[in-house]
Amino acid sequence: MRLFALLLLLCxxxxxxxxxxxxTLYGSLLDIHDGSVLTGATVIVAQxxxxxxxxxxxxxxxxxxxxxxxxxxxxxxxxxxxxxSVLIKDDTQKTFKLEHHLESLNEIIVNGKxxxxxxxxxxxxxxxxxxxxxxxxxxxxxxxxxxxxxxSLNTGNTVVKPMINGLHSSRVLIINNGVQMQDQEWGAEHAxxxxxxxxxxxxxxxxxxxxxxxxxxxxxxxxxxxxxxPLLDSLYGKTIFSGSSNGLGGTVSxxxxxxxxxxxxxxxxxxxxxxxxxxxxxxxxxxTGVFERNIAATIGFNRIDYGVEAxxxxxxxxxxxxxxxxxxxxEDQVQAIASPVPSIINDFTYNIDAPRQDVTHHxxxxxxxxxxxxxxxxxLQYDYQQNNRLEFDVRRGSxxxxxxxxxxLDTQTLTIDVASDISEKLTTKFGIVGSLQTNYANPExxxxxxxxxxxxxxxxxxxxxxxxxxxxxxxxxxxxxxxxHMNVFKFxxxxxxxxxxxxNQFSDLVVEExxxxxxxxxxxxxxxxxxxxxxxxxxGLYKLFANYSLSSRAPNASEQFSEGLHHSAxxxxxxxxxxxxxxxxKISLTLQKIGERVNFTIxxxxxxxxxxxLIEPTGIRQTIRGNFQVWEYRQTQAQMYGLDLDANLSLTDxxxxxxxxxxxxxxxxxxxxxxxxxxxxxxLNSLVYTNPNFNNISIAIQSNxxxxxxxxxxxxxxxxxxxxxxxxxxxxxxxxxxLLNLNITAxxxxxMQVGLYVNNLLNTSYRNYLNRLRYYADDVGRNITLQLxxxx
Amino acid sequence: MKILQLNSITDxxxxxxxxxxxxxxxxxxxxxxxxxxxxxxxxxxxxxxNDEELITTVILTLTQESGDQVVLTTVDLDGDGPDEPVTTxxxxxxxxxxxxxxxxxxxxxxxxxxxxxEEVEEEADEHQVFYTVSEGLNITTTYLDFxxxxxxxxxxxxxxxGEASSGSLTVTxxxxxxxxxxxxxxxxxxxxxxxxxxxxxx
Numbered sequence: 001m002r003l004f005a006l007l008l009l010l011c012x013x014x015x016x017x018x019x020x021x022x023x024t025l026y027g028s029l030l031d032i033h034d035g036s037v038l039t040g041a042t043v044i045v046a047q048x049x050x051x052x053x054x055x056x057x058x059x060x061x062x063x064x065x066x067x068x069x070x071x072x073x074x075x076x077x078x079x080x081x082x083x084x085s086v087l088i089k090d091d092t093q094k095t096f097k098l099e100h101h102l103e104s105l106n107e108i109i110v111n112g113k114x115x116x117x118x119x120x121x122x123x124x125x126x127x128x129x130x131x132x133x134x135x136x137x138x139x140x141x142x143x144x145x146x147x148x149x150x151x152s153l154n155t156g157n158t159v160v161k162p163m164i165n166g167l168h169s170s171r172v173l174i175i176n177n178g179v180q181m182q183d184q185e186w187g188a189e190h191a192x193x194x195x196x197x198x199x200x201x202x203x204x205x206x207x208x209x210x211x212x213x214x215x216x217x218x219x220x221x222x223x224x225x226x227x228x229x230p231l232l233d234s235l236y237g238k239t240i241f242s243g244s245s246n247g248l249g250g251t252v253s254x255x256x257x258x259x260x261x262x263x264x265x266x267x268x269x270x271x272x273x274x275x276x277x278x279x280x281x282x283x284x285x286x287x288t289g290v291f292e293r294n295i296a297a298t299i300g301f302n303r304i305d306y307g308v309e310a311x312x313x314x315x316x317x318x319x320x321x322x323x324x325x326x327x328x329x330x331e332d333q334v335q336a337i338a339s340p341v342p343s344i345i346n347d348f349t350y351n352i353d354a355p356r357q358d359v360t361h362h363x364x365x366x367x368x369x370x371x372x373x374x375x376x377x378x379x380l381q382y383d384y385q386q387n388n389r390l391e392f393d394v395r396r397g398s399x400x401x402x403x404x405x406x407x408x409l410d411t412q413t414l415t416i417d418v419a420s421d422i423s424e425k426l427t428t429k430f431g432i433v434g435s436l437q438t439n440y441a442n443p444e445x446x447x448x449x450x451x452x453x454x455x456x457x458x459x460x461x462x463x464x465x466x467x468x469x470x471x472x473x474x475x476x477x478x479x480x481x482x483x484x485h486m487n488v489f490k491f492x493x494x495x496x497x498x499x500x501x502x503x504n505q506f507s508d509l510v511v512e513e514x515x516x517x518x519x520x521x522x523x524x525x526x527x528x529x530x531x532x533x534x535x536x537x538x539x540g541l542y543k544l545f546a547n548y549s550l551s552s553r554a555p556n557a558s559e560q561f562s563e564g565l566h567h568s569a570x571x572x573x574x575x576x577x578x579x580x581x582x583x584x585x586k587i588s589l590t591l592q593k594i595g596e597r598v599n600f601t602i603x604x605x606x607x608x609x610x611x612x613x614l615i616e617p618t619g620i621r622q623t624i625r626g627n628f629q630v631w632e633y634r635q636t637q638a639q640m641y642g643l644d645l646d647a648n649l650s651l652t653d654x655x656x657x658x659x660x661x662x663x664x665x666x667x668x669x670x671x672x673x674x675x676x677x678x679x680x681x682x683x684l685n686s687l688v689y690t691n692p693n694f695n696n697i698s699i700a701i702q703s704n705x706x707x708x709x710x711x712x713x714x715x716x717x718x719x720x721x722x723x724x725x726x727x728x729x730x731x732x733x734x735x736x737x738x739l740l741n742l743n744i745t746a747x748x749x750x751x752m753q754v755g756l757y758v759n760n761l762l763n764t765s766y767r768n769y770l771n772r773l774r775y776y777a778d779d780v781g782r783n784i785t786l787q788l789x790x791x792x
Numbered sequence: 793m794k795i796l797q798l799n800s801i802t803d804x805x806x807x808x809x810x811x812x813x814x815x816x817x818x819x820x821x822x823x824x825x826x827x828x829x830x831x832x833x834x835x836x837x838x839x840x841x842n843d844e845e846l847i848t849t850v851i852l853t854l855t856q857e858s859g860d861q862v863v864l865t866t867v868d869l870d871g872d873g874p875d876e877p878v879t880t881x882x883x884x885x886x887x888x889x890x891x892x893x894x895x896x897x898x899x900x901x902x903x904x905x906x907x908x909x910e911e912v913e914e915e916a917d918e919h920q921v922f923y924t925v926s927e928g929l930n931i932t933t934t935y936l937d938f939x940x941x942x943x944x945x946x947x948x949x950x951x952x953x954g955e956a957s958s959g960s961l962t963v964t965x966x967x968x969x970x971x972x973x974x975x976x977x978x979x980x981x982x983x984x985x986x987x988x989x990x991x992x993x994x
Contacts, residue, residue: 324980326982327982327983328982328983328984328986329983329986331983331986332980332981332982332983335977335980343970343980343981344970344980394967394968394982395845396845396908396911396912396915396918396967396984397845397911397914397915399844399845441838443838443839443840443841445841446841446843446844446845447841447843447844447845448841448842448843449838449841452838453838489837489838491838491840491841493870493871493873493874494870495870495873495874495875496870496873496874499873499874511837512837514840515840515842515901516869516870516901517840517842519837519838519840521837564871564872564873565871565872572872621872621874621876622876622877623868623871623872623876623877624847624848624849624850624866624867624868624871624877624985624986624987625847625872625983625984625985625986626983626986628872723924723926723927
């Protein structure tokens with residue numbers, strides 16, 4: 001292809017004769033599809049043979065040009081080479097666009113920086129393909145953890161739930177290939193149902209600035225997108241094998257893409273992940289294995305100006321939950337917390353027994369877009385998702401193999417939006433989103449429903465626009481309104497219904513009385529406006545982002561309808577039928593510097609949340625199974641502030657120092673107590689050596705220090721045992737800890753890359769405040785992963 | 793001087809009208825289908841679930857040779873609901889006497905009540921009933937039944953009283969404890985039942 005273009009150029013080239021040969025061409029090079037800058041592309045002037053490379057920002061400069069038409073050949077390792085003719089008259093500025101798609105065989109050369117952002121006034125954090133590859137054997141949550149300000153709420157080491165600036169669950173939207181994941185994200189022990197190996201780029205928007213995705217993103221938005229497909233005739237793919245010493249298992253992931261110049265493309269991707277019990281430094285973590293299987297297929301037709309795409313993916317994950325974490329009431333908790341080792345330690349096995357989760361997520365999407373002159377880009381998307389969540393508890397007799405939780409969540413969504421360039425400076429986007437969701441709890445479980453059956457209808461409209469005032473200033477604003485209607489059928493225990501006084505307030509909702517249970521049919525409506533305004537100011541090497549957002553979220557089914565014992569937490573959780581929406585105001589600033597040797601971003605933020613829904617302990621309940629702590633959801637005023645810092649310092653051409661620091665503080669303003677489960681301050685420091693000339697080797701040594709969380713509400717409680725009264729210390733956070741990691745990657749052939757990743761190099765024993773299993777066992781010890789990546 | 797215009801995005805002339813029409817059709821059908829599914833709002837009530845493994849009732853019956861009985865009962869019909877368990881003690885223990893004890897676990901939300909004791913006995917190796925006595929109460933218990941590994945189960949016991957005293961007798965059923973063990977402290981597992989009775993030896 002490149003040769004062909006060059007030949008054409010040679011055939012068609014012309015000599016130009018002119019007097020004035022002092023002109024300069026200032027060019028910049030972008031990806032035709034997403035406007036990414038293309039770095040390291042070769043630009044050759046056919047007539048003179050002079051060649052230059054584009055710099056980090058995709059710019060290049062060619063001097064001493066005459067006033068004439070020149071032929072340029074621009075080639076980039078991951079694009080099809082193209083020829084351009086450009087008329088030079090005086091000093092000329094011109095933007096060139098290439099098809100930047102093919103994942104490069106040797107990835108360091110690609111430095112795609114996105115310029116088309118979901119929001120302009122909030123700094124967006126990006127996890128690139130290279131980093132994602134290092135998490136091939138981990139999870140989406142693990143990869144997101146590499147971003148400053150993003151932490152995770154863990155259940156063991158395999159259920160990793162992303163947390164943005166201390167907020168999680170329904171406050172963090174996860175967008176998978178343009179579809180908002182509806183995977184029962186309300187539960188703290190529910191990880192996102194996304195295969196990390198199917199993700200091409202991962203973006204995090206901290207806060208609710210990206211209104212097209214939802215106005216309820218009080219925490220933020222995670223956007224996972226599949227790799228883009230080039231518009232050229234090609235068949236390519238890659239396979240990644242990983243094997244790990246901890247868990248004695250591995251991951252195989254493979255993808256294959258067929259693309260055609262005429263725009264037709266198909267892509268397949270699959271991965272398989274299998275691990276046995278993981279190990280803490282001093283013992284086996286019994287029943288922590290994982291078995292994950294995923295496939296995805298895409299077929300589409302893209303003609304740049306219009307296109308359609310159909311996408312389907314299946315995610316299936318079986319996860320063992322630490323056996324020693326399945327306990328009874330407070331008496332058992334006292335023993336578990338007092339014991340330095342888990343109460344159950346068996347030999348290593350690949351078997352996954354109860355307690356375990358088995359999650360299946362289907363996602364099907366069809367999307368079309370069309371660019372209509374004078375109107376803009378119109379997109380239409382329909383998606384269907386089904387999430388089936390099975391949770392198996394340790395049960396007795398004939399119920400042994402029966403799930404205790406069997407929920408099926410079906411969601412359909414239809415989205416229509418129009419993106420228009422009103423003028424050179426003003427772009428707008430309008431859209432309408434309608435969705436229908438049904439939750440069905442299988443009665444075969446023989447366990448009262450954790451989440452009741454419901455139908456949820458919602459419709460939303462949004463409008464956003466941004467205005468480039470001049471080269472330096474960009475303004476943006478957006479508005480969204482969501483209406484939600486829920487039709488719920490729930491069985492309440494009569495004793496609870498009366499205890500709460502619902503029998504006086506809501507007696508008209510009762511449909512039927514069966515034994516000691518009441519069938520109740522609440523119909524709930526929520527109206528949620530959201531709004532954002534912000535600007536970006538560029539000066540010299542610096543950019544300043546400033547954004548204010550107002551977001552509003554309807555309570556979820558778990559917050560409203562929990563009523564009973566939550567086995568995996570060994571506590572009774574109670575929701576409230578009367579909750580209203582929570583409303584958040586967030587101000588965030590980012591100062592970014594992109595210098596030659598020093599790059600940094602610093603992002604302070606402050607959030608005020610009205611009617612913040614939190615769950616906290618309120619007392620002890622006696623049951624025949626012993627005493628259980630009761631946790632009740634309630635609404636309060638919350639305030640949070642913090643700071644995320646990223647810095648990148650080039651020490652020499654080959655060595656750089658990378659620094660990250662995240663801090664968040666959260667307070668309940670009603671009780672004047674710190675908020676529970678806030679991530680502790682942490683800092684990540686790495687020294688990275690790279691040498692593109694020596695097998696593109698990269699050696700990184702990383703230090704991760706997590707401080708002890710010093711601010712927490714005291715939720716300890718006392719329990720009467722047969723022979724004593726004991727305090728159950730469930731609130732004191734564990735000590736801070738330091739982990740050392742080592743990452744080495746090298747290209748042994750242009751199409752083959754090996755990686756050696758050592759996590760927790762010193763085999764440090766530690767417990768993390770945000771790991772729900774921290775009472776029962778240490779976190780995982782040293783893990784050595786060997787990875788082979790093959791491109792074809 | 794011929795300049796070939798290689799500067800090219802693919803020629804963008806295509807059948808605009810036709811595509812627009814298709815788009816319209818797609819959107820129409822998609823809207824129609826979502827509306828139809830949306831309208832099939834079946835208000836059929838879900839079926840009730842009664843917790844199958846719930847133990848609502850513990851009855852410990854202690855019988856001496858003469859036939860006199862002490863019966864200790866705990867009932868908690870709403871499981872983990874807000875109503876507290878109700879404990880009743882019928883009869884007092886006699887001094888220096890041997891009793892034959894049998895414990896029964898029932899789910900009384902079912903009709904007729906389900907006897908969970910049978911399941912416990914069938915899975916003897918995964919269960920153990922513990923009897924703990926508060927300090928000063930002169931009672932000792934001995935296991936009478938054992939699982940296949942000769943570890944105690946505790947559905948049937950003998951209970952021997954000493955001199956007159958009073959205190960609490962606690963019955964604990966553990967699921968999947970470590971077996972054998974040195975008592976409750978080291979047994980681990982999950983507590984299915986724990987209930988204390990205030991008893992008197994006279």
